[in-house]
Structures are given as C-alpha cells and as structure tokens.
Amino acid sequence: MTSTNTAYWEQLWREGRRYRSLASWEEKILAAQVGPGRGRAALDIGCGTGELAGHLSSRLSYTVTAIDCSPTALAAAEHQHGSPGIDFRLMDFAADDPADLPQPAYALVTCRLVFRWMPDKGAFLDRVRRVLAPGGVFWVATSLHDPEEGPAQEWDLSPADAELLTANWSVVRRSSSRTFHCLALRP
Ligand SMILES: C[S@@+](CC[C@H](N)C(=O)[O-])C[C@H]1O[C@@H](n2cnc3c(N)ncnc32)[C@H](O)[C@@H]1O
Numbered sequence: 001m002t003s004t005n006t007a008y009w010e011q012l013w014r015e016g017r018r019y020r021s022l023a024s025w026e027e028k029i030l031a032a033q034v035g036p037g038r039g040r041a042a043l044d045i046g047c048g049t050g051e052l053a054g055h056l057s058s059r060l061s062y063t064v065t066a067i068d069c070s071p072t073a074l075a076a077a078e079h080q081h082g083s084p085g086i087d088f089r090l091m092d093f094a095a096d097d098p099a100d101l102p103q104p105a106y107a108l109v110t111c112r113l114v115f116r117w118m119p120d121k122g123a124f125l126d127r128v129r130r131v132l133a134p135g136g137v138f139w140v141a142t143s144l145h146d147p148e149e150g151p152a153q154e155w156d157l158s159p160a161d162a163e164l165l166t167a168n169w170s171v172v173r174r175s176s177s178r179t180f181h182c183l184a185l186r187p
Contacts (some may be wrong), residue, residue, distance in 0.1 A: 005069065005092070005094060005117075005119060006069040006070070006092050006095075009068075009069055009070045009073070010069075010070045010071065010072060010178035011048075011069070011075075012070075013070045013072040016150045018049070019048060019113055019117065021050070021101070022051050022052060022055060023038050023053060023176070025081065025176045026141065026176070026182060027055060027059070027095055029174045029176070030055075030060075030139065030182065031059075031060060032151070033137070033139060033172060033173075033174065033182065033184035034060070034108055034137050034184065036060055036141055037056065037060050037061040037062030037063070037107070037108070038061055039061060039063055039170040040062060040063065040108065041060075041061035041062075041063050041064075041065065041103045041105070041106045041107055041133075042056050042063070042065070042106060042107065042108040042109070042110065042133060043065045043066075043067070043101065043103070043106040043108070043109045043110070044063045044064060044065070044067070044110045044111075044112075045067055045070075045111045045114055045128075046067070046068055046070060046093070046094050046108070046111060046112070046113070047066035047067060047068045047074075047077055047081070047088070047169075048073050048080070048113075049073060049077050049080055050076070050077025050080055050081035050082075050088065051064055051078040051080075051161065052110060052112050052144065053066035053077065053080065053081060053086050053088070053155060054080070054081030054083070054086065054151065055107070057081075057083060057085035057086050057097070058083070058085070062076045062085075062107075062108060063085060064085060064086045064087065065086075065087045065089060065101060065102055065103060065106070066086055066087070066089070067088075067089045067090070067091040067093060067101075068088075068089050068090065068091070069088055069090070069091065069092040069093070069125045074088055074090050076091075076154045077134040086156070087102055089101075089102075093124070094118060094119065094120065094123070094124060094127075098127055098130050099129050101131060102148075104134070105131060105132065105133035105134075106131055106132060106133055107133050107135075107136045107137070107139050108136060108139060109128055109131060109132050109136065109137075109139070110138075110139045110140075110141075111128075111138070111139070111140050111141075112140075112141040112142075113141060113142065113143075113155070115132060115140055115142055115157065115161075115165060116142055116143070116155060116157045116161070121161055121164055121165070122164065125164070125165070128187065130178075132187065134185075134187075135186075136187075137184050137186055138184075138185040138186075139183070139184050139185070140165065140171070140180070140182070140183045140185065141166050141180070141181070141182045141183075142162075142165075142180075142181055143155050143156045143157065143179050143180055143181075144156060144157050144159075144162055144179060144180075144181050145158060145179070146160065146178040146179050147179065148180050149179055153179075156179065165183070165185075166183065168186065168187075169185035169186060169187060170185070170186045171183055171184070171185055171186075
C-alpha cells in the first residue's frame with residue numbers, strides 16, 4: 001500500500017532536495033542518549049540518504065533496518081551507506097504493515113526530521129509503540145518552534161504536536177540550539 005505522502009517525498013528527492021547533515025554535537029547526544037548497540041536491532045524511519053543509519057551501524061554497532069518511502073532516497077542511501085549491517089527497505093511506515101519489517105521488535109527506533117511531516121501523528125506513534133521492544137528507546141530529532149526566535153518555520157513542530165509526541169513517555173530532551181532538539185522517549 002502507498003500513501004499520497006510517498007509521491008510528495010519522491011518528487012522532492014528527484015528534484016535534488018537534501019536535508020541537514022548529522023552534526024558532531026548531535027552524534028554525541030545520540031550516543032549519550034541511546035548507548036552502544038552491541039548488535040541490538042535499530043529501526044530508522046524515513047532514513048533519507050542513510051547518514052543516520054550508517055552512523056548507527058558503523059559507530060554505535062546497531063544492526064539496522066532503515067526504511068524510506070522514496071525509491072530515489074533509498075537508492076542514494078544504498079549507494080552511500082550500503083553495508084552488511086544495514087537492511088535498507090522501501091516501506092511507507094504510515095501505510096504498510098509493520099509486521100513486514102524483518103525484526104518483530106527494535107531496541108531503538110529513530111526518526112530524524114520525519115515526525116513533523118507525518119499526516120496522522122497519533123497513528124504514527126501507535127505504530128512506533130508496536131515495533132519498539134520492551135525497554136527500548138524512541139529517538140526523535142526535530143525542530144521545535146521557539147516564539148523568542150520569531151515566527152514558526154514550516155519545518156518546526158507545533159507546540160500541540162510536541163505535546164502529542166511526548167505524552168505518555170518518559171522524556172529526556174537535549175538541544176544545542178533553541179530550535180533543534182533530540183528527544184529520547186521511553187515507554
Ligand atoms: C526531511 S527528510 C529526513 C531524512 C533523514 N531522516 C535525514 O535526517 O536526513 C524526511 C524523510 O522521511 C521519508 N518519509 C516520509 N514519510 C514517510 C513514511 N510514511 N514512511 C517512510 N518514510 C517516510 C521521506 O521520504 C524523507 O526521506
């Protein structure tokens with residue numbers, strides 16, 4: 001099954017759209033928040049060109065499933081970060097059956113610059129909870145609107161959506177700027 005969302009993202013990738021690279025401060029926060037993988041399973045939702053998936057595999061030793069709904073993004077990810085430790089898959093997380101994932105549960109689920117764009121955020125979070133292993137971490141990197149920084153940007157998560165995202169989890173939030181945040185969410 002596919003959603004209209006898929007066509008939107010595929011067009012952006014084909015037009016050459018690219019997104020901010022992982023910064024070294026972000027890598028440090030990620031390591032501190034999620035710890036070493038030691039071969040445990042991680043799922044990166046909306047992997048784009050695969051930089052985070054590559055980092056989780058090569059630097060943090062997770063066994064990674066990386067999914068994206070855009071064939072163009074996925075081809076770039078395979079090309080740039082393909083390795084035996086990463087299973088790149090074409091999948092629409094909002095529409096396809098999570099039971100199709102290669103692992104029944106993941107110790108770590110990551111989602112960088114993705115949650116903001118999910119049309120049905122409640123349903124998305126329900127799906128994340130279905131695939132997260134007991135004791136697992138849901139790690140989200142997102143831009144949050146800070147009124148002191150001026151008007152909201154298109155890519156900022158609204159305060160209401162931030163509340164939805166963090167409700168009913170134990171949350172640790174770290175930021176290196178007023179607007180870009182890394183959240184480690186535990187059930
Ligand atoms: C803003 S980009 C971020 C890409 C990457 N995570 C990064 O940090 O550079 C959002 C990504 O999510 C993917 N995406 C959006 N909706 C999706 C869905 N329902 N299932 C899987 N991937 C999705 C898009 O194709 C795109 O690659």
